[in-house]
Amino acid sequence: MSDSSSEAIKIKVRNLSKVFGPHPKRALEMRNSGMRRPEIFEQTGQTLALSNISFDVYDGELLVIMGLSGSGKSTLIRCLNRLIEPTEGDVFIDDESITGMTDKQLLDARRRHFSMVFQSFALFPHRTVQQNAEFGLEVRGMSKAERREIARTALEQVGLKGWEDSYPHQLSGGMQQRVGLARALANDGSVLLMDEAFSALDPLIRKDMQQELQELQYHTRKTTIFITHDLDEAINIGDRIILLKDGEIVQQGTPEQILTSPADDYVARFIEGVDMARVLTARSAMRPVRATARDSDGPRTVLRKMSENGLDSIYITSRDRRLHGLVDAAALKSAIQDKKDHITELIDPDVPRVGPDEPLNSLFGMFSERSVPIAVVDGDGRLLGVVVKGAVLDELAKAGDY
Amino acid sequence: MDAMIPRIPLGNWIEAGLKWLTTEYSGVTRGIARLTQTGIDGLDDALLAVPEWGLIAVLALICWRLSGWRLALGAVLGMGLIWNMGYWQPMVQTLTLVVIATTVAVLIAMPIGILAALSTRLYRVVMPVLDFMQTMPAFVYLIPAIPFFGIGAVSAIFATVIFSMPPAIRLTILGIRQVPVELIEAADAYGATRIQKLLKVQLPLSLPTIMAGVNQTIMLALSMVVIAAMIGADGLGSEVWRAIQRLRPGDGFEAGIAVVILAMLLDRITQSIRTSGRKKD
Helix, strand or coil: CCCHHHCCEEEEEEEEEEEECCCHHHHHHHHHCCCCHHHHHHHHCCEEEEEEEEEEEECCCEEEEECCCCCCHHHHHHHHCCCCCCCEEEEEECCEECCCCCHHHHHHHHHHHEEEECCCCCCCCCCCHHHHHHHHHHHHCCCHHHHHHHHHHHHHHCCCCCCCCCCHHHCCHHHHHHHHHHHHHHHCCCEEEEECCCCCCCHHHHHHHHHHHHHHHHHHCCEEEEEECCHHHHHHHCCEEEEEECCEEEEEECHHHHHHCCCCHHHHHHHCCCCHHHHCEHHHHCECCCCEEECCCCHHHHHHHHHHHCCCEEEEECCCCEEEEEEEHHHHHHHHHCCCCCCHHHCECCCCEECCCCEHHHHHHHHHHCCCCEEEECCCCEEEEEECHHHHHHHHHHHHCC | CCCCCCCCCHHHHHHHHHHHHHHHCHHHHHHHHHHHHHHHHHHHHHHHHCCHHHHHHHHHHHHHHHCCHHHHHHHHHHHHHHHHHCCHHHHHHHHHHHHHHHHHHHHHHHHHHHHHHHCHHHHHHHHHHHHHHHHCCHHHHHHHHHHHHCCCHHHHHHHHHHHHHHHHHHHHHHHHHCCCHHHHHHHHHCCCCHHHHHHHHHHHHHHHHHHHHHHHHHHHHHHHHHHHHHHCCCCHHHHHHHHHHCCCHHHHHHHHHHHHHHHHHHHHHHHHHHHHHHCCC
C-alpha cells in the first residue's frame, strides 16, 4: 500500500501530450478546440498518442499504468526518460525538469535515474549474461572490477548465480527477463521503469516474477513504474493504478478504489472477470463498532453499555483504542456477584483480528472456525472496525454486479 | 537524330573534365601512384622472399586455425598445384593486388557505410552512387585510370577499388540498419552516447553482415584484377591474356584454374572469419 509516511513526490508529470505526425502543433490546436483522437486522425492523419496527462509518482511506490494496446501507455513511459520526445508538457524528477534538459544532461539523467526493463527483454546477444548486467555501469565509465562486483550481486539477487558466462540465447524466456531485471538493478537508477516486462512470459513464470518483483520492491523501496495491459497483474502488484484510454487518464487510485468504484463504463468493463474475493479487503467490508468499553471501566458500567446497545459481548480497548479483547455478559454478571470492580481478568484476548488490507477470501476461513465477528486493527493494534459474515457476502455480491 | 535537339556531348564533357583533372592534379595522382607502387612492390617482394613451401605452410596454419584441417589440406593441395604448374609468381602478384585493393576499398567503405547507416540524408546520396559504381561496365574504369596513373598495377588497383567497394558499403549499411530497434532503445535508455552505441552495440551486432560484404569485395577484386591485365597489370590475369593472344587454351585453363584456387581459398578464409565471429552469439 502507498503508505502515507512516504508521500514525497519523485516524478511529476504535467500536461504531457504527444502527437505522432509531421505537424503536431496543428493536432494539438484541434485537440484544444475540442476534437478527439479519431477526428484528428481522420483529418490530419496524425495520432494524438497522449493528451494532457498529469500525475504524480510517489517516492518508493509501485505505480502501475494500465491500458489496452493503443492506449498510449508505452509512449507514456518512454516520455518519462525521453526515449520519445513529448510534444508538449513537462516531466520533473526530484524537481529537476527532464523535458528542459540538454542532450548531455539527459544522458546523465538517464544514467542516474532510470533503469528500464523491456517487454522483448532487449538483451545484447553478443554479450554474456554478466556483460549484459554490466551495461549501464559500463557506459557510465565505471572501472571493470567495480562493475563486475555490482553486476554479480544483481545477478545473484535475481537468482542467476552460475549463469554469468552464458549468452542470452542459451537461457529460457523467464531467465532472460531476469537478466533484464539484473541489468536494471545493477544500474541502480532511482526509478525502475518496467515496460510490459512480464507480458511475454508464460503465466506460471509470470506469477513468480510478479511475486519476486513485489518482494524486491518491498525491500528496496525503489520507485517503480510498471506498464501492463493486464488488470490481474496491475491489481496483484500495484500500490496505485493509473488507467489509460485513448491517450487520456480515465481513473487513478488504489486497486481497491478502482474495483469498488469504477469511474466509468470503460473501467467497469475492464474489471469484469477479476477475482473479487482476492482483491477486496477487510477495509471495504468493515463496519464501525457500535460500542466499546474501556479496560478501566467497572463491570456494571460495561454491562450497562452492552444492554443499551443490545449486545451480549463487547470489545474492550484501552484509552488509545488499542484492542485488548472481548468480554461477554455471563462473565460480567458473575463478576458483579463476586463483588469485583475490575474487568481485567475477564477479558478474553483470543479474538480473531486482521489488518485492514487482509483479502476477503482469507476471512471466509476465519468465519468457519468461529462465529464471532472479526476485528479489524491497524498496525499499532488500534480497533478500526469489525467485519461480520453477512457483510463479506454483501460486498462480494455487490462487486459481482459491476 | 532530330535536328531540333542537338546531340548532348556527354562524352566530350567527361573527357574535358578528366583532362582538366589530370593536368591540374598531376602532382597528386603521381604521388598516389608512387605510393601505391611502393606498396605493391614491397608486398610482392616480401611474399616472394618467403620460400614457396613456407608461404604454403603459413597459409595452411591460418586455414587450420580458422576453419579446420579440411580447409588446411585444401590450401596445401591447391597452392601446391599452382606451384607445380609454375604460376607461383603471377599468383603472388595477383594476391598482392587483391590484398591492397580490398584493404583500400574496405578502409574507404567502412566509414562511408557507417555514416550512411546513421544519416538518412547521406544514405539517399550514397545509394544511387553505389548503383552507378556497380552497373557501369568494369572496363570503363580502366580507361580514365591510365591518364591518371599510367599503365600498370596502380591503375589496376584504382579501377579495382572503385569496382569492388559497393558491396562493402552496402552490407555495412544493411548490417547496422538491421540491428533491432529494441537494442538501440535499451542502449539509449541506459544513457549510452552515440559512439558507445556504435562500438558496443551496432558494430558488434553487424559484424557478420559487414564481413559478408568484405568477402564480396574480395571476390569482385579478384575478378577485376584479371581484367586489369589488359592495362598491363602483372599476375594471373596477364597469363590468361597472353594465352588468349597466342590461342593456347591449355595455358589459359591452367592460369584460370590458378585464379579459381586463389578465389576459393580467399572466400573460405573470409567466410570462416565471419562464422567464427558469429559462434559467440
